[in-house]
Amino acid sequence: MxxxxxxxxxxxxxxxxxxxxxxxxxxxxxxxxxxxxxxxxxxxxxxxxxxxxxxxxxxxxxxxxxxxxxxxxxxxxxxxxxTQAQFDKLEAEKFEREEKFVNLKHEITEIVDEIKYKPNSDFEREVLSSDDMMLSNQNLKMLEFFAKCMKELKLSTEEEVSHLRTRIEDLWKMLDIELIDRDEFRSHYTGNSLDTLEALKIEVKRCEEFRKAKIKNFVDKLRDQLQTIWTTSQSFRYLYNDFYTEDLLDLHELEIQKWKKYYEDNGKLLDIIKKHQELWDKDDTI
The missing domain is CATH 1.10.287 (Helix Hairpins)
Structure with missing residues (x-):
């Protein structure tokens, strides 16, 4: 008992x-x-x-x-x-962190896929390859920073790609690049990925180098033509004759007709010269 x-x-x-x-x-x-x-x-x-x-x-x-x-x-x-309330609080905190992790990872993954970003740290690789990460405060802070960096990189890449595309179009026009070559490049490098950005940088460099080489040849040719024109113009010795006769009038009319025919025969070339001058002036302001 x-x-x-x-x-x-x-x-x-x-x-x-x-x-x-x-x-x-x-x-x-x-x-x-x-x-x-x-x-x-x-x-x-x-x-x-x-x-x-x-x-x-x-x-x-x-x-x-x-x-x-x-x-x-x-x-x-x-x-x-x-009390159960103590555990409910922990459960709620866990759920909140899990939800935050899922949302941040979704944002990061979308940007990574869009710009073809390659992770360069163990943490970034873990985020992109695993759904089982410790949900510590430190990890979530690093995840938020990763997401912020990705958004900034996406924005800067889009802006730089847009600028380079405009620059390339101007260079193509200036250099008279074949339309088929332009279309092939455009179709191959689409979107705003980092690979596309690198390809655009290379194309700008190539065109600018080609432009420098072509400018020299083009300018030299124009200088030769200008020299010929100036020499021919100076050879018209009646330009300053003040003995006004019918013969002098006929000589001036013949000289005018000669230069009109020159401009008619070389109209396309002169248009090209004008176009290149406009592009050159525009390029100097960039």
Whole structure:
């Protein structure tokens, strides 16, 4: 009897409950012992259930704190059991971080695919290749910074690609690049990827080098033509004659007709010269 009573007393202490009233009046010793044992079993069953719940909560807390990279702050020494609200708070924090991770990774992945970015650190490679990352504050801060960098890189790449495309179109016009070659380049390098950006830089460099070489030949040819024109113009010795006769008038008319025919015969060339001059002036202002 004393052993049963001691066990019941210990169970009540652990449960923070008063000892139950056990009716022993009119009972034999055996019956009283069985009645006491019934209470002992009942209370010890409650204690064991609470201890099992505590063990499960401990495991749950350890797992949550591990996933959140946090120290265990809840004292789970029995008794009392921790409140469910404490674990609900951890669960909510875990869900919030998971949602943030998924959204940030989605943003990053979209940009990486669009601009064909190649990760250059272990952290970036882990983000892009794994969905099982520790959701610590530090990792989330690094993830936010990664997303910010990707957005800035995407914007700067788009701006630079747009500028280079305009520059290339001007150079192509200036250099009279074949239309089929232009279309082939345009169709091959589309979008705003880093690969396209690099190809545009190479094309600008190629065209500018070609432009420098072609400009020299073009200018030399024009200079030869101008020299011929100036020499021919100066050879018209009647330009400043002030002895006005019909013969002088005829000579001037013939000279005018000669130069009109020259401009008619070389109209296309002169248009090209004008176009190149306009492009040259525009290029100097860039």
């Amino acid at each position: 004393q052993e049963f009573f001691t066990r019941l007393e210990r169970a009540c202490i652990e449960l923070h409950q008063p000892l139950p009233e056990i009716k022993e009046e009119g009972l034999s010793l055996y019956e009283a012992q069985q009645e006491l044992l019934k209470y002992v079993n009942k209370y010890e069953a409650v204690v064991n259930a609470k201890k099992l719940a505590l063990e499960n909560l401990n495991k749950k807390q350890i797992q949550l704190c591990k996933e959140l990279d946090r120290k265990i702050q809840i004292d789970l020494k029995y008794p009392p059991l921790p």
